[in-house]
Amino acid sequence: xxxxxxxxxxLSVQEGDNSIINCAYSNSASDYFIWYKQESGKGPxxxxxxxSNMDKRQGQRVTVLLNKxxxxxxxxxxxxxxxxxxxxxxxxxxxxxxxSYIPTFGRGTSLIVHx
Amino acid sequence: DTGxxxxxxxxxxxxxxxxxxxCDPISEHNRLYWYRQTLGQGPEFLTYFQNxxxxxxxxxxxxxxxxxxxxxxxxxxxxxxxxxGDSAMYLCASSLAGPIDTEAFFGQGTRLTVx
Numbered sequence: 001x002x003x004x005x006x007x008x009x010x011l012s013v014q015e016g017d018n019s020i021i022n023c024a025y026s027n028s029a030s031d032y033f034i035w036y037k038q039e040s041g042k043g044p045x046x047x048x049x050x051x052s053n054m055d056k057r058q059g060q061r062v063t064v065l066l067n068k069x070x071x072x073x074x075x076x077x078x079x080x081x082x083x084x085x086x087x088x089x090x091x092x093x094x095x096x097x098x099x100s101y102i103p104t105f106g107r108g109t110s111l112i113v114h115x
Numbered sequence: 116d117t118g119x120x121x122x123x124x125x126x127x128x129x130x131x132x133x134x135x136x137x138c139d140p141i142s143e144h145n146r147l148y149w150y151r152q153t154l155g156q157g158p159e160f161l162t163y164f165q166n167x168x169x170x171x172x173x174x175x176x177x178x179x180x181x182x183x184x185x186x187x188x189x190x191x192x193x194x195x196x197x198x199x200g201d202s203a204m205y206l207c208a209s210s211l212a213g214p215i216d217t218e219a220f221f222g223q224g225t226r227l228t229v230x
Binding site: 008034036041042043044045046049089091101102103104105106107108 | 119121146148150155156157158159160163171206208212218219220221222223224226
């Protein structure tokens with residue numbers, strides 16, 4: 001959902017449930033997208049990526065869906081575990097020839113998994 | 116450890132002092148990025164290098180911020196005359212630019228506190 005003030009959007013789930021985290025990106029020239037997981041006090045950790053010539057990519061327990069028509073990205077986590085609790089960021093990267101290549105981050109979503 | 120390494124992990128400094136942070140990227144990576152992250156926000160891009168060339172620096176927050184990557188390997192970020200508003204996590208990331216660009220891997224960050 002939309003963030004208000006300084007508070008991150010938060011998704012609370014029960015252990016074992018599936019989680020879906022959404023991201024709207026802004027640059028229609030973005031051609032490459034990455035989901036990162038960030039635990040408290042640590043740097044962002046790569047989870048999964050997807051390029052614009054795909055609409056779905058699966059990893060271990062994670063699936064990323066890309067809808068370029070509405071500039072929307074989602075991360076699905078199957079059988080969510082307490083260790084999945086973290087802030088999740090999507091990053092968009094425009095692939096412009098000869099131009100800057102700058103991963104740009106949204107504000108993130110805080111995932112809280114209750115045992 | 117073959118990941119991105121940042122030093123120091125924590126830095127407390129008095130307002131008005133200069134600070135310098137170091138980043139050692141993954142050895143074969145030719146791109147290196149600096150980001151700043153404040154509480155509740157996503158990483159905010161500051162600058163990036165391809166090899167030793169600084170290709171984008173217009174987003175450095177002020178002229179008190181500067182970065183170098185003299186030999187195309189490690190990089191330093193310096194903040195002169197620190198202010199309390201500079202308190203944040205400073206993140207470094209690296210990636211490999213090529214026919215297909217790879218994801219950026221992040222270090223653990225340097226947390227700066229200006230008192």
